[in-house]
Amino acid sequence: MNFRKPKGTKDILPKDIHKWHYVESVIREVTALFNFSEVRTPTFEYTELFNRGVGSETDIVGKEMYTFLDKSGDSITLRPEGTAPVMRAFLENSMLSDSPLHKLYYFTNMFRYERPQAGRYREHTQFGGEILGSDSFYTDVELILLAKEVYNRCGISNFKVKINSIGKPDERSAYIAKLKDYLKDNLNDLSEDSKRRFETNALRILDSKNPGDRSITDSAPKILDHLGAESKARFDKVINELTKLSVNIEVDFRLVRGLDYYTDTTFEFVSEDLGSQDALGGGGRYDGLIAQLGGKSCPGVGFGSGIERILIVAEKNGFTFGEAAKPLVYFISLNDAARDKAFELIAQLRRKNIPCETDLLNRSFKAQMRDANKLGVKYVYILGEDEIKKGIGQLKNMSDSSQTEVEFNKLAESLA
RNA sequence: GUGAGCGUAGUUCAGUUGGUUAGAACAUCAGAUUGUGGCUCUGAGGGUCGGGGGUUCGAAUCCCCUCGCUCACCCCA
Structure with missing residues (x-):
């Protein structure tokens, strides 16, 4: 590191x-x-x-x-x-x-x-x-x-x-004069920081967190009265x-x-x-x-x-800020031809504003399923040898595990 | 600028009065016979013990220095 x-x-x-x-x-x-x-x-x-x-x-x-x-x-x-x-x-x-x-x-x-x-x-x-x-x-x-x-x-x-x-500035400078007049007698009891402020910016002594300073300023003249x-x-x-x-x-x-x-x-x-x-x-x-x-x-x-x-x-406060964005469908491909088809279908869906994801690591079926599950997608669309041949993919609903066959060209409408 | 506390896998932490190859959980990855996630089980990878020096036969452990982080002062959002 x-x-x-x-x-x-x-x-x-x-x-x-x-x-x-x-x-x-x-x-x-x-x-x-x-x-x-x-x-x-x-x-x-x-x-x-x-x-x-x-x-x-x-x-x-x-x-x-x-x-x-x-x-x-x-x-x-x-x-x-x-x-x-x-x-x-x-x-x-x-x-x-x-x-x-x-x-x-x-x-x-x-x-x-x-x-x-x-x-x-x-x-x-x-x-x-x-x-x-x-x-x-x-x-x-x-x-x-x-x-x-x-x-x-x-x-x-x-x-x-x-x-x-x-x-206003003139009211404030008149007040600061009164405040300093009051603090003058307590100067030695103020914190070091506040002693310094007495010269540079006496007003700031009022917001000191030092308990000693605060008990002194508690009974100081108040600006609202001036x-x-x-x-x-x-x-x-x-x-x-x-x-x-x-x-x-x-x-x-x-x-x-x-x-x-x-x-x-x-x-x-x-x-x-x-x-x-x-x-x-x-x-x-x-x-x-x-x-x-x-x-x-x-x-x-x-x-x-x-x-x-x-x-x-x-x-x-436990506020949730809404949810992180995530894809709607995860494409699972079981061979190179499927992978190629998936890319084509994904491009079409994205053009229709449907967020999609797929595996980019050439992972096993099981690993792709796990990945989809981890991403929290609602659907998985599975493409294997048979699916490519028939032009029909398996659309699986991840929350209830139901699975239906959906033609490639009907996919967008069944996701809508 | 000042003060205090804390530094061990990606994360949260164990680590006995100094004693062999530094552990766990979670996370990650991979398996559990045909193309199906979560739960479970098995396994794998991953650590200059913040860094440097010292004491010692031997240091994550003791001492010094240093760096970093955190919190507080100051100040402010």
Whole structure:
């Protein structure tokens, strides 16, 4: 065993691929129901896009990006997240001049250099949605409903939506000042990580998992009490609407999220069936991002959701993802002439969309039967010396073992 | 980047206080008299015991180093 896959990557093998197909088809179905259009952007972008769009102080940009110089010396980065590339495409293609509102989704792989653990990979897959052009609170709600519908159709109902508002930038910086003022007195009792965060990003101290940090922040000032009237009213509308629609929400003052571009609403879908990385997906508003990337001011909201994590939770729930595709008929040939005829008949059936298989290893009758049984085909069509002579094959039903003679040219209709 | 746990056939695991050719189950393949699957029975193939070094007459077993995997921190999907 000389070659190994790179750390944090995975092979998706044939026995599991139907699960991926299933989830992907659910996503295509649900996004169509919500009238979202797919956008596909390059696997890599110029590094500067993420520095500017995601924020150079974030962990994603600061230490998790796959960045390299290409042969011309340009700095290239494998996309670590979905929103910045979509915004870039949105601006570069002047989409706003086609229409004042865009509802976009993506389904693609992401790359982050991290230590792998349960539900966390260096290459993972996300689907995400973005609504651009409207600051209506209904857009926040619509995205949450979109994700919820996808989860539900994948057999996942045991999750909750943590939700919070981090307000407008000026409200947030005023709040951070108050928070730091409160934490100043407890600075020595905070964890090392949080002491560092106190300088770099004090808001992040709120979502520390350290029990000591949490007991200190339990009684810290809450951002929801420091929002302006407009932000507060907006947040209340989102909460009311979600409650009215029976979404299982939980207001969580600790939910600040790690990306710099968020404003107002932030949310996260969490499941107890995941390990320590308990988020199925997350997102929020980013009303300032487009302007920050050089466009004219345009409101936006988006979320991303991990496909691998959907799969983990769905499987823990015993969800079956439908059935793996399998052939309807297995052709068994007992000599070379039969084999030749089988190939001809198979070609005809496949043209009529009937999935067929046959033995390609020149195996014995018994071995071919075993193979057919293992594949789980419904029928076996047996061709031997007599059958070739008469133009009639033996069609055997594998579930009840009944067997009837079917002429070569009647085979397609008896399988229909 | 930090910490902990674990590495024996394809898979899940046994392997006695260090002692001969390292085992089982499942999986794979092949047989069980004429051209018929599942169940059963029989047999076969498959292992640098993660790798390297050391201790010893002798190491899967003890020691050191190293690599890999897993989980957790960090962070996030």
